[in-house]
Amino acid sequence: MRRRYPVAAIAAALAFGAGLAAVPASADTQTQGVTDREIRIGAFGPFGGPVYLYGKLVMNGVEAVFDKVNSEGGVHGRNVVLVREDDNCKPEGAIAAVKKLAYDQKVFAIIGGACSNATLASVPELEKSGIPMVVNSAVADGITDPPKKNIYTAQLTSGVESRAQIDFALAQGAKKLAVVRMTDAWAMARYNPLTAYAKEKGIEFVENLELGVDANDATPQALKLRGAGVDAVIMILYPKPGAVLIRDSLKIGSNPLWVGQTAINDFVAFEKQVGVPDALTNFVTITATAYQPGDPEVKGWTDRVKKLFPNDELSVFNMNGIGSAQVLVEALRKAGPNPTRDGFLAAMGEMDMEVDVYAGPIKCSAGKSHQCNQHPGWLALEDGKVVRLQ
Amino acid sequence: MRVLIGKRAFLFALFVLLFVIPWVANEYQTFVANLILLYVILSLGLNLLIGFAGQLALANAAMYGIGAYGTGLLMTHFGLPYWISAPGGVAIAVISGTLLALPALRLSGIYLALATLAFAQFTFWLMTHWTPVTFGAGGFIPPPIDFSPLPVTQETGIYYLSWAAALLLYVAAKHAMESPVGRAFVAIRDGEVAAQALGIDLLKYKSLAFAMSGFYAGVAGALYSGLLGFVGPESFDLLQMVLHKAAVVLGGMGSVVGSLIGGVLLTVLVEVTKEFKFSIEIAFGGLLIVFVLFQPNGVIVFVRRLLPGWTERLHYVPPDKESEEDLAAAPDPDPDAAPGPEEPTRAAAAGPRGGDPG
Amino acid sequence: MEYLSYLVATGISTGALYALVALGIVVIYKATEVVNFAHGEMFMLGGFFAFTFHVMLGWPYLPSFALAVALAFAVGVAVDRIAFRPLMQRRTLVSVLLVMIGLSFVLKGVARWIWGGKGDYLTFPPLISPEPLSFAGIMVMSQQLVVLGAACAVMIVFALFFKLTRAGRFMQATADNPKAAKLVGLRTDRVYMYTFGVGSAVAAAAAVLMAPLTLLYPDIGFMLFVKAFAAAVLGGLTSIPGAVVGGFLIGIIEQLAAGYLHTAMQEVAAFIVIMIVMIFIPTGLFGLGRIRKV
Structure with missing residues (x-):
């Protein structure tokens, strides 16, 4: 009798495996994450640990923009939905997050990337999956230089x-x-x-x-x-x-x-x-941002962040998320009522827009410069007031 | 039913399932399965050290890192192929691990824990500061691994390498802990003085315990550098250490099959925690607390209670909670375990062993 | 010469912070033979409590200070109840340490959850003027002098407490031989409880005093704990004056290492000291001359 244990076990395991295999593969990655009612956008970054500011808080900013867009009718009638993934600020976490967003959650595009090393480590995976990515926090040049077909950054790079x-x-x-x-x-x-x-x-x-x-x-x-x-x-x-x-x-x-x-x-x-x-x-x-969190120009965002996250104060981390999300939404709009990956990337590739919170214009050029934010603003104190230097 | 839930059948099914995953699961699930294999190896190695030999060292994440760095750097600096670099990286981890046994000969309990913690932090510092060798905090990308003449990609190759390593190392740990080596470890854990009295060479067996756990962590590290194609210091920090500890405690301290279960559970739970957008720090810090407090022998105890045939001879079972009064009033039956006035050996809590609930 | 005197003076003033944190570690260790791995988190929580009352709610300084210290005492008591008492009955030190490690991560996560959205490094107003003061041409931050004074005061209070009061001697007796202490009728569990409370309260007091200089953030605790632990180990882990001297020494060693060797050494000096002391002089400078087998 003892001899038969493994046979039964193999049978069970194979049956389970066959069940998994029966799930059909996705038909078309071009429109993955897009339904009649919503567009799913992924994000990854740390929710905890010392650098959670660049993950969680930036995502809160993105969420504020999505909330505003959705309350105004969405993008071509579709709501934008943020799918957050925790990468722990670790390379293995970022790779897992990208794989999950691309193949498991099947989102349309990704906005995020907080830690330089983690995001760098995920670049091969991003390229392989072909999923559009807008970087909003990680600053390492290597992420977007040399240009990768599907990766753009809205953040000033290092x-x-x-x-x-x-x-x-x-x-x-x-x-x-x-x-x-x-x-x-x-x-x-x-x-x-x-x-x-x-x-x-x-x-x-x-x-x-x-x-x-x-x-x-x-x-x-x-x-x-x-x-x-x-x-x-x-x-x-x-x-x-x-x-x-x-x-x-x-x-x-x-x-x-x-x-x-x-x-x-x-x-x-x-x-x-x-x-x-x-x-x-x-x-x-x-x-990177044109305004300081206390400035009257960003009052609208202060209120919206406060409404969504009552425990938080508007921070520059939120504002980085807000700026990059505005770029992403603009590209989604330009990609038209039937967005595809290629359409979105084409829109990103010729992006040229002014954003509420960024200091300079966001200007991308497909295949040449995927580092779309080239305009550092300078802040200094003059007569006790914070001013932007020209 | 009974044939399906026996220990051997379960393990067989687990490894068969892990074997077929790359064919049937999506890329994300396969990646997680590979992490499972790594954490199984890590928690097996750490359990040998803290669960069996009773040495509370906090440098396992550093050993893991040394294995990964050693492997990646040998490939990068010397252009060595993976099948030479990986054993090289493991060897470096084993040497560093064995060196850690030196303080362990003089220190125990809290002193050992914090000395090894200092060592771990120093290793981390070295990874970020020894730029000419380690490429500093920015990490580095080791060259791709060539599995030819085998017709597999790097991902598949590393996956099955991890699978084979986890299986072999599980069997090795199981046999080692059932041998005189395991008994020596347990004797040291339960009381060093008594172990010496039994003729156990502390130097030899403590070094062996540290070397073995260094070997396991080093193997996991070598596989890690191949799995990620990127090595950077942040993977080997304090949180990593807590995850290793949690895996061991979750599965069951001093249980080889418990470590296997712990490694699987931990990796799955990390993904579940992420799925629920919950804080990893709170989840795994909390898990450590809850398990140590309420089920210090890990989930393996539940398994044993419910299923037949899961007992292990050397698994550590602490005494039942002694009430305050008993502790004060009753003379201690076991002179080795009873701390005399000069030596309050609280750490070496010994209890009736072999009283397995299963 | 000015260079050296600056380094030494600054070493002493930053060392005061390490000393104050180390005092809490030593007091707890003396009574319980456990190093509170979550001690740095007690410091962090104390600071955030005071921030909540003083900055967020706008209460006056002293009540906020007192309440923060009282709350930290309560957290310390909770640590005893959760992590120490149930495990001490099983007498497994490994378990205690694992629980403490878990606790330190949980507390960090909780702090991030509550205060994490308020900014990167929170500021807390100082007790006295932020202007630096001059001592024979050496400028010192006035806030650091407050901490220096506090460290000395706390040290003297504890030394007297252990020497002169019954409670202090109970604590010492409990630490030396818990079983015997219990046999002669000491309520050892209470002693443990108060010790954890007092240790945390000291950390919180240090946090409120130092927060204007250290700033407040969820991860402040670990590095501080490591440096304070290095100080405590250097001082022998059981000696209260040892903790203070150790604190000053670590402060000075860090400064000299950064000033004369390389600025990269500032961060790692404490780890190297721990390793060297552990391996070569495990009893520290003021230790008991023998290591308790724990």
Whole structure:
């Protein structure tokens, strides 16, 4: 009798497998995710962990746009529906998420990609599946450079920002440049193009320092910067280490030109985070968004986010989601009443539009430039008010 | 019915099912099935260390990473084929694992846990900072794996390699834990002094336990680098460590077949948690708490209670909850387990063994 | 010379933070022989509680402070009830640690869920002026002096408590030999409960004082826990003055490593200290001279 166990088990397993195989494969991927009433759009990014801001909060912004579009009758009569996937900010999570959205949830397109490494790791899978993708948070250049047929980004990429940081410092007459950076994937995606561009321009950084994302103190870094007599400091830092660095520099009486990037683009919040009065007189930063969360121009979005997510305040993370979702919806509209993947990608490929919250126009060119956001805006403090530099 | 739910039949069916999945399931399901195979290997290896040998080390995610990095980097830097790089990566993981046994000879319990945690964080730091070798925090893309002359793609090849590895390593773990090695591990777990008195060489068996778990984690890592075609440090962080712990606790500490079930359940539960858009941190932190508190022997206990033929000889069963008064009043029957005034050996809680509920 | 004195002065002032967090770890360890892996999360929660009352609800500073500390005490008691008491009866330290690890992740997730949508790094107003102060030409953040004072005060209070009060001696007796303590009629379970409460309350107090400088976010706890744990280990894990000295030493080591070796060392110095101390001097600087087999 014992001998027969495996036979029965094999039979059971094969029967189960045959059941799975009986499910027919999808007929047409071109219109996958589109029904008479709705268009399903996927999103992936972390819901938790230290970088959930770039996942969950950005998705909340996307959701706000979809809510607005749907309340106004949808896209050609179809509601846009967001299907969220958690990737844990991990490569295996992102690959699983893309596979799930493409082959299991069968969405029409994907908007998202939060963590640089995770999104980079999912690129081969995205290309293989051919599903249209609009990146809205991950900044690594490699995601869209060289251009991939079905991947566009609405976010400023790391290379654009890094070059802008150096150009800005040079335009201000800075001779001695230094860089202070974190060492995670996010920072490396910026640091590598930064050093490449510096080399191109013949610049040697007089100091090249690290600062941890959780650092509570940056006195050694501040002392080194002061000792080297730097004119401008390129900051590849999140707001916390950034605030700590500026605070500790002011403490020892040094205040060079601080050049931030989009991670520090809520100027009002950053001023509070530094916590020292008049700390930001020499601080400028790049913004991907044209407005700050408190500005009256984005009041409509503030209200809508508050309505959908009562616990949240409008943040720049939401605004990145809002901007990219407006681009996506515009492309869906242009793809016509019977959207297909190719139609959508064609619309993305000739996208040229102004978006509510982005600093510059979104301009794509199929096959040439899939990095559609090339316009960093600069923020600085003038007479106690945050202004956009021209 | 009974023939279908026996342990051997179940395992047979599980592996047959995992074997046919790439033919019948969609790409996402196949990918998840491959992750299942990796987590089975990981939880088997970790269980040997914490469940059997009783060494609470928090460096399993780091070993996993070392295996993945070792394999990928050997391919990238030296252009070695996968079938040389993978054993190389595993060897590096085994060496690092064995080195961890050194502090384990002097430390135990909480000290060991935190020393290995520091080691794990240091490894993570090294992955992000040793840029010339590891390519830094941005990770790297190892070259594609060539399975020729076999007519399979990289995905299929890695899948069946994982399948075979999981099967072999399960059988190996099962036999090892039924052998004198397993008994030595359990003796060390239940009391080092007593184990030494029995003539068990602590150096040898502790090193062996760390080396074995390093080997398992290294194999999983080598497969991981092939599965993803991308290696970056963030995959080997604290959350990864919690997932490994959760897999072991979920399945059942000190049960080989429990680890198999734990690895499968954990991976499925991660996907289910994502499906319900729930926080992974809360779900798996909570799962760890609930299981340790209410069912420290894992789901395997339920399985045993319901189904015949699932017993394992060495599975650890702690004593029933002693009431406060009993603890204070009754003289302890077992002098090894009773902490004397000089040595409150709470960790080495020993209890009546072999009282299997199944 | 100015360079070195700056590094040392800053090391002491950041070390005060580590010392204050390490104190909680040591107090709990002394009584229970458990390292509260979720201690960093107690710090985080304390800060968020105070933020909720003071910033979101607009209550005055001192009541918010007091309430945050009281709530953290309650959370500490809950940790004892959930993670420690049921398992201590089974006397399996491995299980306690696993539950603590689980708890730290749950608390992070919960904090993200409640406060995660309010911005990346939340700010909390300082107790006193944010201007830095000058000491013989060395500038120090005034808030750090507050923490320095608090660390010393808490240390003295605990040292006196353990030496002079009956409750303190109960705690010590319980730690030295729980079974004997129980046999002579000590309510050891209460001792454990209060210890967890007090440890968390200290962490919360540190958080409210330090939040203007550290900022508040769900993941603040882990790094702080690791550094404080390094401090505690350096000090011998059972010694209260040891925790404080260890805190200052870790602070200074970090500064010197970053100042003279490489700024990349700042982050990793604490891990290296833990590994070296564990392997070569497991009893730490102020330890008991022998390791308890735990």
